[in-house]
Amino acid sequence: MPAKEYEILALTMRYWFVLLILYIFVRGLFSTVRCLSSVGAAEESTGNVPFVLVLFSLTAFVLLSLRGQVNVLTLLMGILVCSTFLFQYLLLYYLFGGIDRYLMLMVDTLCIVGFIMLQRLQPALAFRQVEWFGLGSIFLLFTILYVKLFKHWDKLNYPLMIIGLGVLILTLAVGKEMGGAKNWIQIWKYNVQPSEFVKIILVFVLSADLKTSKSRLRRLPVLVFTALVILLVVLQKDLGAAFLYFCLFVFLYYIATSDWLIAAGASFLAFLGAVISYHLFGHVRTRIAAWHNPWADVENRGYQIAQSLIAIASGGWIGLGLGLGSPHVIPASKTDFIFAAICEEMGILTGISIIGLYMLIMVRGVAIALKAQKPGDMLLAMGATVSLAIQSFTIIGGVIKMIPLTGVTMPFVSYGGSSMLVSFGLLGIIQGVAIKNNKKKQDGDVQQYHEGDEERDEQG
Amino acid sequence: MYNSTMKEMKNAMSKGKIKRNTIGVLLVLTALYLSLIAYFCYAVLFYGSRWFADSYNTRVKMDEKNPRIIPGSIMDRNGVMLAETKSELVKDSTTGKEEQYYFRVYHDKATSVAHVVGFNHSKYGRMGVEAFYIYYLMGYNNSLIEKIYQKAFLPQERGNDVVLTVDFRLQDYVSQLMRKQGKKGSVVLLNPKTGEILTMVSYPTFNPNDMDKVDDDSLVNRATQGLYPPGSVFKLVTAAAALENVEDIGERKFNCAGAVEFDGTKIQCYKGEAHGELDLAQAMAVSCNTTFASLGTEIGWKNLLIMGKKFGFNEDFLFSDIRMKMSSLPITYKTRKQEMAWTAVGQGKVLVTPLHMAMIAATIANDGVMMEPKLLYSVVGRNDNIQKQLKPNVYRKVLDKENAETLKNMMAKVVLEGTGKQAQSKGVTIAGKTGTAEEGSKDQPNKNLAWFVGFAPSDDPTLAIAVLLEDVGQGETGGTQAAPLAKKVIEKAVELGY
Numbered sequence: 001m002p003a004k005e006y007e008i009l010a011l012t013m014r015y016w017f018v019l020l021i022l023y024i025f026v027r028g029l030f031s032t033v034r035c036l037s038s039v040g041a042a043e044e045s046t047g048n049v050p051f052v053l054v055l056f057s058l059t060a061f062v063l064l065s066l067r068g069q070v071n072v073l074t075l076l077m078g079i080l081v082c083s084t085f086l087f088q089y090l091l092l093y094y095l096f097g098g099i100d101r102y103l104m105l106m107v108d109t110l111c112i113v114g115f116i117m118l119q120r121l122q123p124a125l126a127f128r129q130v131e132w133f134g135l136g137s138i139f140l141l142f143t144i145l146y147v148k149l150f151k152h153w154d155k156l157n158y159p160l161m162i163i164g165l166g167v168l169i170l171t172l173a174v175g176k177e178m179g180g181a182k183n184w185i186q187i188w189k190y191n192v193q194p195s196e197f198v199k200i201i202l203v204f205v206l207s208a209d210l211k212t213s214k215s216r217l218r219r220l221p222v223l224v225f226t227a228l229v230i231l232l233v234v235l236q237k238d239l240g241a242a243f244l245y246f247c248l249f250v251f252l253y254y255i256a257t258s259d260w261l262i263a264a265g266a267s268f269l270a271f272l273g274a275v276i277s278y279h280l281f282g283h284v285r286t287r288i289a290a291w292h293n294p295w296a297d298v299e300n301r302g303y304q305i306a307q308s309l310i311a312i313a314s315g316g317w318i319g320l321g322l323g324l325g326s327p328h329v330i331p332a333s334k335t336d337f338i339f340a341a342i343c344e345e346m347g348i349l350t351g352i353s354i355i356g357l358y359m360l361i362m363v364r365g366v367a368i369a370l371k372a373q374k375p376g377d378m379l380l381a382m383g384a385t386v387s388l389a390i391q392s393f394t395i396i397g398g399v400i401k402m403i404p405l406t407g408v409t410m411p412f413v414s415y416g417g418s419s420m421l422v423s424f425g426l427l428g429i430i431q432g433v434a435i436k437n438n439k440k441k442q443d444g445d446v447q448q449y450h451e452g453d454e455e456r457d458e459q460g
Numbered sequence: 461m462y463n464s465t466m467k468e469m470k471n472a473m474s475k476g477k478i479k480r481n482t483i484g485v486l487l488v489l490t491a492l493y494l495s496l497i498a499y500f501c502y503a504v505l506f507y508g509s510r511w512f513a514d515s516y517n518t519r520v521k522m523d524e525k526n527p528r529i530i531p532g533s534i535m536d537r538n539g540v541m542l543a544e545t546k547s548e549l550v551k552d553s554t555t556g557k558e559e560q561y562y563f564r565v566y567h568d569k570a571t572s573v574a575h576v577v578g579f580n581h582s583k584y585g586r587m588g589v590e591a592f593y594i595y596y597l598m599g600y601n602n603s604l605i606e607k608i609y610q611k612a613f614l615p616q617e618r619g620n621d622v623v624l625t626v627d628f629r630l631q632d633y634v635s636q637l638m639r640k641q642g643k644k645g646s647v648v649l650l651n652p653k654t655g656e657i658l659t660m661v662s663y664p665t666f667n668p669n670d671m672d673k674v675d676d677d678s679l680v681n682r683a684t685q686g687l688y689p690p691g692s693v694f695k696l697v698t699a700a701a702a703l704e705n706v707e708d709i710g711e712r713k714f715n716c717a718g719a720v721e722f723d724g725t726k727i728q729c730y731k732g733e734a735h736g737e738l739d740l741a742q743a744m745a746v747s748c749n750t751t752f753a754s755l756g757t758e759i760g761w762k763n764l765l766i767m768g769k770k771f772g773f774n775e776d777f778l779f780s781d782i783r784m785k786m787s788s789l790p791i792t793y794k795t796r797k798q799e800m801a802w803t804a805v806g807q808g809k810v811l812v813t814p815l816h817m818a819m820i821a822a823t824i825a826n827d828g829v830m831m832e833p834k835l836l837y838s839v840v841g842r843n844d845n846i847q848k849q850l851k852p853n854v855y856r857k858v859l860d861k862e863n864a865e866t867l868k869n870m871m872a873k874v875v876l877e878g879t880g881k882q883a884q885s886k887g888v889t890i891a892g893k894t895g896t897a898e899e900g901s902k903d904q905p906n907k908n909l910a911w912f913v914g915f916a917p918s919d920d921p922t923l924a925i926a927v928l929l930e931d932v933g934q935g936e937t938g939g940t941q942a943a944p945l946a947k948k949v950i951e952k953a954v955e956l957g958y
Contacts (some may be wrong), residue, residue: 006612011607069958158890180744213473255481256473298516306516313511314519316600352497359493366486375473382482389489393496402499 006067010321013063016320016347019425020056024049024109025353028360031102035367046101054082058114059321067323074119079124081115084130086138096144098430098438103364106357107412107427114413117342120323121334125415133419136424141451143200145426147380148435154208154376156460161225164201167194170231177234181407183238193418195233195241200425202229202248203383210256211376234273237283240408243322246270247390252383256375291404304331308399312348317332319347334415336407339399354413355396364387366436371423381433383427466487481602487581491952493627506778512591512600513683515585520594522582527562530596534577534589536628537837540665542567542577543668555586564590568904572635575681576626576660576835579668588681589624589835596620596839599687599865601847610842617669620740623837625656633952637762637945638663645910645929646814649949651926651958652822652915654852655831657782658816658958661948684784687811688928692747692938693911696820696867699744699752701759701767703863709723710866720750722798727753727805730896745869745878747894749805756804761791764804771820774831781835787812808893814928816945817913821892822924824867825915853860883912884942888954890947891918892925894938908932912942916950921954 034044061078065071085108089419092099112132118126139247146153167185171194178185184191209222213456226249233241254263277284286301294302294309307330314320327333327341344350365385372378391408399407409419412428502852511517521794522531534543543566545702550561562911564580567573578588586594595601599619603611606936610617634647638661649659662682666674718734719726729735729749735742743751754765769775773789788811791803802808815833823830832853859867871891877896892914910929927942927949 008608008611011604016510027740116721117604211473251485255485258477258481293744295514306514309507309511310517310519314517321664329518348500352500355493355497357499359490362489362493363486366482366489369482370479375475375478378482379479382485386485386489393489393492397496397499400496400500400503402496402503414571417748 005321007321007324009065009066010324012347013059014319014347015180017056017060017322018347020052021109021113021350021353023345024056024105025051025356025360028102028357032098032360032363032367035102035364044102046105049102049105050086053105053112054086056083056109057081057112057116061119063322064119074123075129076184077119077123079133081112081130083136085112088126092137092141095141096431096435097142097150098435100364100434101366103361103368103430103434106361106364110354110357110412113342113346113350114410114415115336116322116415117327117338117345118334118415120345121327121341125334128417129415129420130422133169135417136420139421140424140428140431143425144432144435147377147429147432153204157205158206158221160201160205161221162230164198164205165225165228165232168198168229168236170194172232172235177281181237181239183233183236183241189275190417193386193416194236196418196422197237197425198229198233198241199244199387199422200429202226202245202251203380203387203426203429204248206252207379207383208375210252210379211374213257215263216259234277237281238407239277239287240391243394243406244387244390244408248383248387251386252379255382256379287404287406291398291401294401302364303406304337305399305401308337309329309401311340311344312400314353315344315347317348319345319350321345333408335415336395336405337399338410338414339396342413355392357412358389358392358396361385364388365430368437371437372433372435373440377436379432381430384429388423388426464532467716469818472935476590483890484678492758509595509780510778510783513594515587515591516804517594518615520598520600522562522564522586522858524561524581524582525559526562527597527616529617529619530562531564531590531594532579532599532621534597535587535621535623536573536626536631537623538627538629540567540628542570542573542624542628543580546619564668565754569632570669571665572632572661572668573626573628574668575662575683576631576666577668578626579671581671583666583783584671587679589622592781593622593836595801596622596848599841601839602841603780605920606841613948618842621840622840625658625837625850626660627658627956630659630949630953630958631661634659634661634949635663635665637941637948639807641929641945643929643931643941644682645927646681646686647928647949648815648818648926649953650818650822650833650924652825652831654850655819655822655834655855656837656850657815657833657835658923660684660802661824682928683814684782686813686928687785687815688909689897690806690810690812690817691909692749692806693817693893693895693913694810694812695744695747695752695804695895696824696871696893696913697768697771697773698756698759698764698806699740699870700763700771700824700859700863701742702755702868703866704767704859705759705763706755709740711739713739713822713917714743714748714751714754716743716748716750720753720801722753722757722801723796725798725801727801735836741870744893745873745876747879749783752805753801757797757800759804761793761795761800764800765789770856771823772816772855773810779832782815782833787816787889806897814904816924817911817928818924818926821913821915821926822921823858824871825921825924826864827861828857828864830855830858833868868915868921871914875914875918880912880914880938880943882939883914883947885916885947885951887951888916889918890914890916890950891921892946894943896932896937896939908934910936912939912946913937914950916954923958925950925952945953 065074170186176208178184230242230245279342288299294305298306311418319457325344326346369378369381395410411423519840530545546565548563550557578590580586580590597619647661650657660683664678665679716735717727718732735748768789773787789811832855837850841847875883880892883890895911910932912927915924927946932941
């Protein structure tokens with residue numbers, strides 16, 4: 001399609017995209033409010049949200065396929081995305097009736113926005129990302145089954161700890177340095193980020209240990225493990241991961257024990273660590289300086305953030321239109337800074353909706369944790385929720401210059417296999433607990449009947 | 461089996477407590493997300509246009525060969541063309557093909573408005589209005605329908621024209637005066653009632669039509685980016701603080717012995733002259749350092765800082781039309797007495813931009829109401845369709861009318877019988893305040909600054925002015941250097957009907 005006709009189409013269509021994404025967000029918001037206010041998890045219909053999502057992704061891919069010469073591959077890509085999404089969504093619903101369907105839809109919305117942006121930035125990566133989405137969904141299935149079926153997951157604590165420490169030490173020894181952090185390891189032809197997978201290990205290890213009450217001394221192995229993984233990722237210069245592990249620990253520890261002393265002590269230590277690393281490491285100082293005033297050194301240190309802010313401002317509320325901006329100017333526009341690229345072409349309103357979707361995912365995760373029957377399940381769901389929430393907050397906050405930038409990916413949106421797999425793994429934990437909850441609800445009457453039996457037995 | 465389950469139940473954490481803490485965490489995380497959204501909206505609303513206008517924004521870069529949108533023209537308030545885009549067929553030296561080249565062309569006398577208009581160059585980037593209003597110049601403010609119309613029916617998309625509040629005749633006149641004077645410096649003339657900037661000259665200047673021969677010093681817009689010690693013109697702020705905080709200041713008599721000591725440092729009046737007994741208005745007229753120094757220590761850091769902040773010191777001005785550096789008044793509870801005394805007479809560590817000083821004079825002239833400075837008169841789209849029109853905007857109310865009137869009378873007296881006599885004009889009554897700031901050391905005696913800020917006509921001001929000259933020699937003052945220049949500028953402005 002000639003350039004001008006495409007421009008006119010893209011200019012007009014941006015309203016349509018903003019409208020659809022806002023619609024999905026508002027539906028999610030209403031359903032989440034209802035889910036919080038009602039105690040029993042009533043089986044809720046998702047209405048036309050899956051249809052709207054398919055419409056959103058199809059129209060976006062049709063638009064992108066008209067850019068320049070009509071590209072059939074892009075069109076096929078759109079069909080692939082929609083069918084993969086529908087297959088994953090319907091299969092999970094068919095397999096597990098108790099799955100939180102809105103949670104699934106909101107995550108898929110984020111993924112699809114990511115696909116569209118990647119298709120626009122670099123089509124080859126978008127295809128790979130859909131592959132990661134498929135693999136991630138399989139990983140999701142596994143974690144659901146693991147949480148649902150494997151009753152004695154806490155027995156695996158020590159092996160998990162050893163694996164976690166092992167991969168991190170291995171990364172430190174033979175890892176590759178990419179983007180200033182030595183946190184990559186090459187397996188066959190893929191670059192894997194072990195610090196991502198340690199997140200899941202940390203969630204399991206912490207919840208297994210914290211679900212029973214113990215003296216502080218008997219918690220020592222887990223405390224030492226947490227301190228060690230944080231130290232190891234700091235040594236890899238992966239500050240984002242270090243911050244994430246730390247938040248995960250503090251939140252879970254506080255939730256389980258109400259122990260202000262350790263939580264405050266850890267926060268103090270972290271503060272001390274931050275101050276020391278500020279004076280010790282050049283790259284930390286650079287990050288802080290770039291955050292404080294990116295315009296003071298636009299050409300070097302502040303370049304990333306300045307370009308990100310310029311891109312966001314250029315987009316305005318509804319964006320420049322898909323394919324009409326220049327997101328390639330933003331460094332790391334496919335991974336860490338994809339939020340800025342989305343804001344530029346799809347608008348700040350889309351950006352706000354994305355933040356809103358992350359928030360709703362967090363709220364639903366917490367709601368699922370609250371409805372869990374066992375303390376262990378509660379902590380698992382909370383661990384996964386906190387991890388996703390803090391990570392998305394950290395990266396978006398960094399991209400819009402609210403907090404210093406730390407190189408973490410945007411869950412479900414950024415390009416990257418490790419990130420996609422682990423984000424789906426964390427989602428699987430939440431969904432596993434949700435399925436357990438709903439199963440209990442369905443068996444509710446039967447259980448009450450049995451409880452009566454038990455009482456009689458005791459009397460006897 | 462039964463026993464072990466019981467044991468597990470006993471050891472398990474209490475579910476109630478976990479639930480309570482979980483809700484706490486929910487609130488914390490929700491607050492985090494809401495603050496993220498709030499900050500995002502705040503940042504975009506308040507800083508978005510500045511981010512967009514940054515010269516590192518390559519989306520609006522001047523594209524010589526294949527421009528997506530042709531930037532619009534820039535005109536002065538009377539329609540004099542200051543900058544426009546032209547195209548020319550140029551033979552490519554390598555391929556030999558003739559190609560259309562687009563570039564910005566500026567007025568023949570563009571050096572006179574160089575700092576206001578700035579430049580937009582494919583190699584050197586953007587500056588001035590060319591940078592700050594690129595949003596309009598590139599047509600980003602056009603409606604969807606207009607954008608579609610241009611794409612569909614016009615051979616080439618075009619941005620909008622920008623009309624500035626400056627008057628080119630006046631701008632050129634002042635620029636010539638500055639060149640004759642030969643000193644670095646800046647002159648700002650604005651309308652105190654509307655905040656319109658009529659003239660903003662910075663010298664030395666450059667030629668935007670010939671960007672290859674430009675040195676960095678002449679690129680600086682001294683009016684908005686130059687921070688200078690204000691010297692005695694700061695006494696206006698000190699006097700305003702005194703009027704608000706010291707009772708019976710009207711009747712108070714001061715006694716000037718030519719010098720006063722604070723903790724071992726001596727503050728002298730000009731040439732050590734003792735002014736004898738005088739009231740505040742007289743002290744202002746003769747610019748008596750000892751009176752204002754002791755007044756400053758009497759008012760205290762807090763009241764002076766409050767008044768300074770009201771006038772816009774330490775404030776990151778986020779004006780929609782102009783980007784200016786923050787003037788600083790660094791006094792805190794830690795500030796010692798001698799530092800306070802120096803600050804009160806505008807020496808110390810106080811720094812101010814000429815435009816800000818003009819705004820302060822305009823505030824006094826406008827009965828204590830500070831107007832937002834305006835540089836954008838209108839934005840004109842295709843078919844002379846006016847898309848944006850100047851709307852005067854009250855920035856804040858600084859003084860009450862009575863105190864503003866008192867200050868006005870004091871400033872009139874400065875020109876009538878005080879240090880500003882050389883600003884007296886036959887045609888118009890001028891009021892003002894002179895200042896000579898010491899910047900030089902013993903090795904470089906010619907490093908002083910000469911200031912004059914004021915307004916005219918003094919009974920119903922329509923003009924406010926700030927004149928700053930750098931590198932004035934020994935024995936020369938704001939009264940002898942800046943005041944006559946200000947007079948000429950105001951006379952010319954009155955002649956032109958402002």
